[in-house]
Amino acid sequence: xxxxxxxxxxxxEIETGPAPTASVIWLHGLGADGxxxxxxxxxxxxxxxxxxxxxxxxxxxxxxxxxxxxxxxAWYDMALAERxxxxxxxxxxxxxxxxxxxxxxxxxxxxxPGRIVLAGFSQGGAVALHTGLRYPxxxxxxxxxxxxxxxxxxxxxxxxRADTGIPVFMAHGRNDPLIPFALAREAARRLAENGMSxxxxxxxxxxxVVPEEIADISRWLTRILGAGAxx
Numbered sequence: 038x039x040x041x042x043x044x045x046x047x048x049x050e051i052e053t054g055p056a057p058t059a060s061v062i063w064l065h066g067l068g069a070d071g072x073x074x075x076x077x078x079x080x081x082x083x084x085x086x087x088x089x090x091x092x093x094x095x096x097x098x099x100x101x102x103x104x105x106x107x108x109x110x111a112w113y114d115m116a117l118a119e120r121x122x123x124x125x126x127x128x129x130x131x132x133x134x135x136x137x138x139x140x141x142x143x144x145x146x147x148x149x150p151g152r153i154v155l156a157g158f159s160q161g162g163a164v165a166l167h168t169g170l171r172y173p174x175x176x177x178x179x180x181x182x183x184x185x186x187x188x189x190x191x192x193x194x195x196x197x198r199a200d201t202g203i204p205v206f207m208a209h210g211r212n213d214p215l216i217p218f219a220l221a222r223e224a225a226r227r228l229a230e231n232g233m234s235x236x237x238x239x240x241x242x243x244x245x246v247v248p249e250e251i252a253d254i255s256r257w258l259t260r261i262l263g264a265g266a267x268x
Contacts, residue, residue: 046094046095048071048092048093048094048095048139049071049072049075049092049093049094049095050090050091050092050093051075051078051090051091051093052088052089052090052091053078053083053087053088053089053090053091054085054086054087054088054089055088056088057088057089057090057148058088058089058148058152058262059087059088059089059090059148059152059153059154059177059262060089060090060091060092060143060148060152060153060154061089061090061091061092061153061154061156061180061258062092062094062136062139062140062143062153062154062155062156063091063092063093063156063157063158063161063180064094064096064112064136064155064156064157064158064160064161064162064164064165065093065095065096065110065157065158065160065161066157066158066159066160066161066183067101067104067109067110067111067112067115067159067160068101068104068109068110068111069110070095070096070110071093071094071095072093073093073158074093074158075093077246077251078091080248080251081251081254081255081258082255083255083258083259084259084263086263087258087259087262087263089258089262090143090146090148092139092143094135094136094139095110096110096111096112096132096160096161097110097111098110098111099111099113099114099128100114101114101115102114102115102116102117103115103116103117103122111128111160112128112129112132112160112161112163112164113125113128113129113131113132113160113163113164114128115160124163124187126187126188129163129164129167129187132164132167132168133164133167133168133171136155136164136165136168137168137172140153140155140172140176150172150174150175150176150177151174151175151176151177152177152262153176153177154176154177154178154179154180154258154261154262155168155169155176155178155179155180156179156180156181156182157180157181157182157184158182158183158184158246159182159183159184159215159216159244160184161184162180162181162182162183162184162207163181163184163185163186163187165179165180165181165184166179166181166184166186166192166205167186167187167192169203170192170195170196170203170233171192171195171196175202175203176203177203177204177261177262178203178204178205178206178257178258178261178262179203179204179205179206180206180254180257180258181205181206181207181208182207182208182209182246182250183208183209183210183213183215183216183221183244183245183246184207184209184216184221185216185220185221185224186224186228189224189227189228190227192228193227193228193231193233196231196233202232202234203233203234204234204236204257204261205228205233205234205235205236206236206238206253206254206257207221207224207225207228207235207236207237207238208237208238208239208240208250208253208254209221209222209238209239209240210239210240210241210242210243210244210245210247211239211240211241211242212241212242212243213242213243213244214243214244215244216244218239222237222239225237236257238250238253
């Protein structure tokens with residue numbers, strides 16, 4: 038991956054108020070771009086006093102094996118194997134470096150790590166978990182929607198022990214045809230068993246987002262980033 042070339046792509050940004058005091062870096066899913074979750078900001082209906090900066094980066098273009106090698110925006114390559122979907126570990130590590138740079142960009146703008154949430158949908162959720170639980174400083178929280186970590190046991194092993202208390206919001210549709218619900222729920226259970234502060238939500242939906250979920254996300258963000266929240 039040409040990380041330097043990716044840095045030239047300016048993320049989509051939305052601020053919910055003047056002088057934001059916290060940031061949410063939100064990663065899109067396979068084949069989408071940074072505009073995909075842009076409409077969710079007003080739908081969250083966050084308190085007026087909570088000034089946040091939403092940063093929606095664009096994944097680089099790459100051939101995706103599971104889609105016949107077609108070139109599209111993707112945080113990492115994926116392929117099918119006998120044991121299921123294989124997620125390219127090298128690509129995920131490269132994506133982690135991109136997200137770390139975005140976190141550091143927010144630090145340079147006056148937002149401390151403890152006031153930054155990593156969020157992501159599908160592929161983006163996997164990268165958010167992988168990056169957030171391994172980041173050198175504790176972040177405010179991780180929001181992982183309709184996703185599956187590439188290797189739960191390895192992630193739990195490499196997570197910083199100081200970060201096991203970081204709030205993690207995982208959500209999944211019971212009718213998801215792309216990422217089996219049972220696998221996602223089991224991943225959340227195993228992360229919780231390894232000390233992660235897990236909040237699990239499930240909805241009657243497929244591979245997407247529903248209003249009930251948006252309301253739950255709004256309450257979660259308000260709780261961890263609102264007045265009196267740590268960081």
